[in-house]
Amino acid sequence: MTDQRLPWGRLIVALDLGNEKEIEKVVEILAPKKAKFKIGSIAFTKFGPALVQKFTKKNIDIFVDLKLYDIPNTMKETARVITEIGCWAFTVHIKAGADALAAVRDEVKRAAEEKNIRKPLILGVTELTSSKASPEDVLKLVTLANDAKLDGVIASAQEAPAIKAKFDNLKVITPGIRSPFDAKGDQQRITTAKTAFESGADYIVVGRPIISKKDYLKAAEEVLSA
Ligand code: C5P
Numbered sequence: 667m668t669d670q671r672l673p674w675g676r677l678i679v680a681l682d683l684g685n686e687k688e689i690e691k692v693v694e695i696l697a698p699k700k701a702k703f704k705i706g707s708i709a710f711t712k713f714g715p716a717l718v719q720k721f722t723k724k725n726i727d728i729f730v731d732l733k734l735y736d737i738p739n740t741m742k743e744t745a746r747v748i749t750e751i752g753c754w755a756f757t758v759h760i761k762a763g764a765d766a767l768a769a770v771r772d773e774v775k776r777a778a779e780e781k782n783i784r785k786p787l788i789l790g791v792t793e794l795t796s797s798k799a800s801p802e803d804v805l806k807l808v809t810l811a812n813d814a815k816l817d818g819v820i821a822s823a824q825e826a827p828a829i830k831a832k833f834d835n836l837k838v839i840t841p842g843i844r845s846p847f848d849a850k851g852d853q854q855r856i857t858t859a860k861t862a863f864e865s866g867a868d869y870i871v872v873g874r875p876i877i878s879k880k881d882y883l884k885a886a887e888e889v890l891s892a
Pocket residue numbers: 680682706791792793794795796820821841842843851853871872873874875
């Protein structure tokens with residue numbers, strides 16, 4: 667039996683798979699639970715915007731994680747295209763700088779208003795959870811994201827309390843989630859789902875601990891319970 671008390675709406679499943687049938691299977695099983703899904707560089711490069719729209723037209727929330735990092739004009743134009751594809755959220759690297767972030771923010775607002783479509787959340791990547799960055803490095807980047815009026819940031823659970831204490835308006839999205847039985851893989855700053863939520867994460871991003879298992883539902887329940 668599925669435990670309905672689990673925070674399904676705060677789970678973002680990373681669809682880091684190169685097989686469309688497998689991606690569809692993960693979504694078919696976990697979308698009814700109200701999980702959200704992340705399409706990153708692997709699936710987006712292979713299947714493109716059509717994969718995003720296949721799910722968004724069924725009212726499934728998709729997070730387009732392309733981690734934009736470029737000159738302001740290129741970031742702005744790409745952000746416009748992503749907004750027009752339609753998604754719940756997308757990512758930019760905060761390190762791209764204040765000008766690029768402001769250009770993206772203004773363009774997304776303009777494009778969404780012009781086309782009368784939902785404005786996606788703009789999420790700033792701080793330091794990758796596979797890196798050994800210090801909390802101070804992360805806080806500096808979060809300050810820049812807040813100044814640029816982004817909607818949220820991607821950060822590990824270790825930094826989430828400090829981020830929420832200073833910027834409670836910013837959503838915190840936390841990857842690097844592992845239950846005690848999972849392989850750490852390339853992630854450095856890992857925590858369990860419960861610890862991430864207790865630390866202030868609004869959403870957790872989970873890939874391999876779910877998508878590498880045979881029973882996706884059971885794996886997702888285990889991650890959310892640990
Ligand atoms: O398989 P795993 O649970 O480690 O997947 C984590 C996902 O979150 C991957 O899609 C990865 O690209 C993404 N991510 C991350 N660290 C960040 C930002 C995104 O691991 N800081």
